[in-house]
Amino acid sequence: MPELPEVEVVRRGLERWVGGRTVGEVEVLHPRAVRRHLAGGTDFAARLKGHRFGIARRRGKYLWIPLADSDASVLGHLGMSGQLLVQPEDAPDEKHLRIRVRFEDGLGTELRFVDQRTFGGLSLHDNTPEGLPDVIAHIARDPLDPEFDDLAFQTALRLRRTTVKRALLDQTLLSGVGNIYADEALWRARLHYERPTATLTRPRSAELLGHVRDVMNAALAAGGTSFDSLYVNVNGESGYFDRSLDAYGREGQPCRRCGTPMRRRPWMNRSSYFCPRCQRPPRATA
DNA sequence: AGATCGCCCTGCTTGC
DNA sequence: TGCAAGCAGGGCGATC
Numbered sequence: 045m046p047e048l049p050e051v052e053v054v055r056r057g058l059e060r061w062v063g064g065r066t067v068g069e070v071e072v073l074h075p076r077a078v079r080r081h082l083a084g085g086t087d088f089a090a091r092l093k094g095h096r097f098g099i100a101r102r103r104g105k106y107l108w109i110p111l112a113d114s115d116a117s118v119l120g121h122l123g124m125s126g127q128l129l130v131q132p133e134d135a136p137d138e139k140h141l142r143i144r145v146r147f148e149d150g151l152g153t154e155l156r157f158v159d160q161r162t163f164g165g166l167s168l169h170d171n172t173p174e175g176l177p178d179v180i181a182h183i184a185r186d187p188l189d190p191e192f193d194d195l196a197f198q199t200a201l202r203l204r205r206t207t208v209k210r211a212l213l214d215q216t217l218l219s220g221v222g223n224i225y226a227d228e229a230l231w232r233a234r235l236h237y238e239r240p241t242a243t244l245t246r247p248r249s250a251e252l253l254g255h256v257r258d259v260m261n262a263a264l265a266a267g268g269t270s271f272d273s274l275y276v277n278v279n280g281e282s283g284y285f286d287r288s289l290d291a292y293g294r295e296g297q298p299c300r301r302c303g304t305p306m307r308r309r310p311w312m313n314r315s316s317y318f319c320p321r322c323q324r325p326p327r328a329t330a
Numbered sequence: 331a332g333a334t335c336g337c338c339c340t341g342c343t344t345g346c
Numbered sequence: 347t348g349c350a351a352g353c354a355g356g357g358c359g360a361t362c
Contacts, residue, residue, distance in 0.1 A: 076338090079338095105357095121357085124354070125340080125354090161338090204333090205332080314353090315353085
């Protein structure tokens with residue numbers, strides 16, 4: 045389940061392995077993998093061919109590769125199970141290979157988008173004046189972006205009439221936080237996921253943001269989180285941050301701070317993991 | 331207009 | 347054993 049740190053690992057891999065290369069033949073093997081490219085897979089392949097890849101960029105969980113010789117970018121999202129692999133051209137196709145990008149050089153490797161559940165995909169878009177693919181203009185900067193505005197985030201957070209975990213997952217408020225790192229940051233901040241955002245003081249929201257950054261940086265340093273074979277970085281190597289998780293997936297196991305068994309609660313068609321002692325639920329609001 | 335919810339998808343796990 | 351339900355869940359669009 046790639047979140048920001050995993051996507052950043054993939055971005056670095058793309059920068060290293062496909063940056064500067066010129067695209068040759070492109071094969072779209074599953075229409076759903078290009079569903080955001082409204083003109084369809086044939087158009088996607090035709091428009092990509094012959095263009096040279098620039099340096100891969102990232103915002104939150106979105107990746108894009110600017111085309112060095114045009115004002116457009118290839119946008120990618122890994123969704124739940126997506127992988128971007130640089131493979132030898134003669135390597136056997138993966139079972140869930142969705143898109144293949146060949147290059148017009150003699151390096152002998154190709155870029156593959158592999159995705160079991162097809163929540164992710166690739167598409168081509170014009171850039172905004174800021175160099176962002178136009179369809180992700182609404183995605184907020186992420187906490188690792190040097191231009192992320194901490195004070196503006198804290199103000200916006202307090203103005204929201206919602207609960208803190210919903211806010212952390214809102215990609216228009218800040219991007220890159222998914223279910224895993226939301227639970228990790230809330231555990232570190234000792235905040236219950238249903239705490240109303242309006243009740244967070246400025247120091248408290250600053251502390252929470254700090255924990256979001258800390259957990260992302262720790263995951264990034266470890267090469268990304270992985271729970272199973274679904275997540276693989278651009279070189280085909282799994283991350284291993286999962287051993288360091290304090291909250292996510294630890295139902296029934298002792299809280300690493302106080303020893304109380306961790307709990308899991310259904311939440312928004314997914315799960316929230318928390319310590320019932322360290323993360324007290326807010327008082328019921330009428 | 332901000333907040334919320336249903337839906338998309340596949341494979342592994344669980345339970346009867 | 348076999349089948350069905352549950353679970354993983356990001357993001358978008360519809361709805362309130």
